[in-house]
Amino acid sequence: MKILVAFKRVIDPDARIKLTADRSGVDTDSVEYKANPFCENALEEALQIAEEHDGEVVLVSAGGPDIDKTIRAGLALGAERAIRVEIEDTVLDSDLAARVFAAVYKEEEPDIFFFGKQAIDSDNNQCGQLVAEYLGLPQACFASEVVIDDDGEVATVTREVDGGLETIALTLPAVITADLRLNTPRFAKLPDIMKAGRKTIDVMDLDDLDIEDTALKIELVSLEEPSARQAGVKVGSIDELVDKLKNEARAL
Amino acid sequence: MSEFYADMRDIRFNLFDFLKLGDLKKHERFAHADPELISDILDMAFQQAAEVLYPINEIGDRVGAKLVDGKVVMPPGFKEAYKTYSESGWTGLSVDPEHGGQGLPFVCHLATQELFTAANVNFMFTPGLTHGAMGLIAEFGTADQKATYVEKMVTGEWAGTMCLTEPQAGTAVPDLKSTATPIEGREGFYKIKGQKIFISSGDHELTDNIIHLYLARVEGDPPGAKGVSLFVVPKYRVEGGKAGAFNDISTVALEEKLGLHGSATCQLSFGDNDDCEGWLLGGQGNGLKCMFKMMNEARIAVGIQGVGLPAFAYEKALRYSKERVQGSRVSDMKKKDADRVAIIEHPDVRRMLLRVKAISQAGRAMLYYGAYCFDNHLVAADEKESAHWMHQLEILTPIIKAWCSDEGFNACVEALQVFGGYGYIKEYGVEQLLRDAKIASIYEGTNGIQAMDLLGRKVARGGGVMMRTMLGEVTKFIEGPAKEGPLQGEVVALGKATAALGQVAMSFGQTMMKGDVDYPMMHATGFLQMFGDVIGSWLLTSQATIAQTKLDERLSAKGIDANDQAELTTYLQDDADARFWHGKVQSARFFANQILPRVRARAAQVKTEDRSALNVVF
């Protein structure tokens, strides 16, 4: 069984970020990066399935050589190899990312294509869905449990939906996106970190992939810092609180 | 629960910008030591420190290790964390690949250990002692002994201890009473009998077996150091590579202590039923010699505690001081309704914070430099080069051990002070760091003994070659380009302090030649502190020159006027790299101007020839 996992690098969520002077993006001079937590859940699930079904896990990511560090962290956890599609981070929207991943899917033909349900930088929650659509594959998003049958033909996925949990069965190949409660990602082992440096990261150019439409569908107009938080007020009683919520905040 | 923080930028700066670890790659032994790889490893270490070790730190302190029905029960979560830690392979980081390790530089091992120690020093006793005990077997063991123990200890499957101390034999290890009697027909095996006290991780249920490295005297051997031999004494005898029959070792008691509640400090009784077997290691009568060979590594490892704990205390104090609002600016004193400000605005609090930071950074620089000397000696091209590194390491060892542990403890006291009453209570965990930090000045040779080792042995040995080599490095810096650079004032101060240190060493030499050893030895601790201050200031100032260059480049790239303090301050708030480099320069300045003057004060103390402490009748 072959499992492809989309693995994205994001700015460390704990870092204090600032915008560039022209507000066209985030100033990345001294920010630190991490793997997107949802992608880590996706990878962990892929590794567990691969261990059980004697499979191979392949990472795929899009970006410049500076994302290799994050890819290596994924390789150290147990993925066998990785594919990096050379593309400038800043010229990627969810749609183009999805077209890129769909093209990689065609090259690799995996049984399962795992994604994180969303990336915590732009929080779009679109990539997995779009890929499934472009490839005409069944999809199960927000997975909190995945069971693959013995023959490796059907995935039974429990999804976290608004009303509770929904369990569906999909015929493989399929797209699955991971939620945080799916599993607890493992820690890398030192010998595996050492080996990760020797694993291959195949670099593909956008031109190598047969993508018809490479146009961006989203135009970034400008970025704004969140406005500073207003000082709060102390209320004297619960009645006063309720009154303020009702009449001032109009929240009730 | 609070979070774990560490100054990863400073750790990386030490390794990559200052020590230029990448250069070690040119040696075959370290050809695999890619800076990129090491940086990845540091990230992993931080993650495990934060997510595996720190979450069980407080409970380790509160619940503590307990003796239940003669067996030690470790605090909740320790067993699971030990499994993760061992399986991750941390113990083998710098261990020879021949023994199942990764063969990376020792300094990388230290950097990861600093993070683990800061996150949970109690937990780290078991892996730390296992590393030490394994090292002894790997170095002195026969092929058989190595095959039996080393790999199992590198993987953490079995743990280790060091059994030296007995009630009447603390500092004076050779006064031990433990005995070993040859077992007839089994070459190398002995019946062991004796009482050991204060044995860290002496018993626990984290592993299937515990391998004690045990000092005893073979029956009939002479008293004193020459009659001390080293034995491998497993809790369970090894049969077919597995833990087998019980080896007659019982845990009599656990000590109750100031700190380290999560570390089991055991009183152990060996051979109560005359059924405890030990395997001689390193030859009869060589026990102390073997121990001494591992001393540099072990003492440097203690320095880790004197760096990791205050460094974390600093991180906690820094965050607290930004949140705690109390009083208004002194400059607003006359204003009615002056704004209440966070305590980080108060000059006295800033002084405390920078002091803790400067001490931690100086300790780290010293610790890593010492380990780097060790790594370089391993790959030296010839004897001369090897000696160049070893001489520095030898003289730095007692300084790293004692200076870092004393100054580190004091820095924890100061970090606690930043919290006011909230530091004294348990809520922020800084009082635990303070309690846990104290031990480092006591074991592995008390700091008094380190000072005597420095002054009595290291300074004088070989006609003073170690001191000359070490101060030669310092002088190279003082007389180099830095004396014209932006830190020239600090470089001059360092020059004066170094001269004062040299003069005091000379005067002690003369006093000792006249047959008076008491007077210099009374000042041994002060002398060690002087030496440590000089080394600390040397390292911080050299680092600051590198940081200043990087800062200047960044500021000019961004068009920031470094002379406009307001503009600079605003800029630094948003650029973490630049803030770090700027901070390095301030640490170095603070150290040279606020701490280093102690050196000359101490020199003046020595000059007084005051003998009150020797003459007093208590």
Ligand SMILES: Cc1cc2nc3c(=O)[nH]c(=O)nc-3n(C[C@H](O)[C@H](O)[C@H](O)COP(=O)(O)OP(=O)(O)OC[C@H]3O[C@@H](n4cnc5c(N)ncnc54)[C@H](O)[C@@H]3O)c2cc1C
């Ligand atoms: C928490 C803890 C963990 C420990 N873990 C271990 C362990 O794992 N294994 C182990 O073997 N031991 C361990 N020890 C023991 C530790 O190494 C000893 O406590 C230490 O060696 C000091 O010995 P002592 O306590 O008998 O003090 P003493 O030797 O009685 O020293 C008391 C004081 O006298 C000074 N002094 C003693 N002799 C001299 C001298 N000749 N010249 C000048 N000053 C002198 C000392 O500097 C000290 O200030 C541990 C101790 C503690 C508290």
Ligand SMILES: Cc1cc2nc3c(=O)[nH]c(=O)nc-3n(C[C@H](O)[C@H](O)[C@H](O)COP(=O)(O)OP(=O)(O)OC[C@H]3O[C@@H](n4cnc5c(N)ncnc54)[C@H](O)[C@@H]3O)c2cc1C
């Ligand atoms: C065990 C214990 C017993 C106590 N008993 C009593 C008691 O019986 N009665 C009672 O009323 N209180 C008691 N206290 C409270 C104690 O007096 C306060 O903790 C103390 O006054 C410090 O205040 P704080 O803890 O709020 O620290 P903070 O005032 O927040 O101080 C934190 C740090 O900031 C510094 N700082 C604060 N303001 C300034 C400033 N303007 N300029 C420069 N530096 C500043 C302080 O020096 C300190 O280092 C007790 C506290 C403890 C821990």
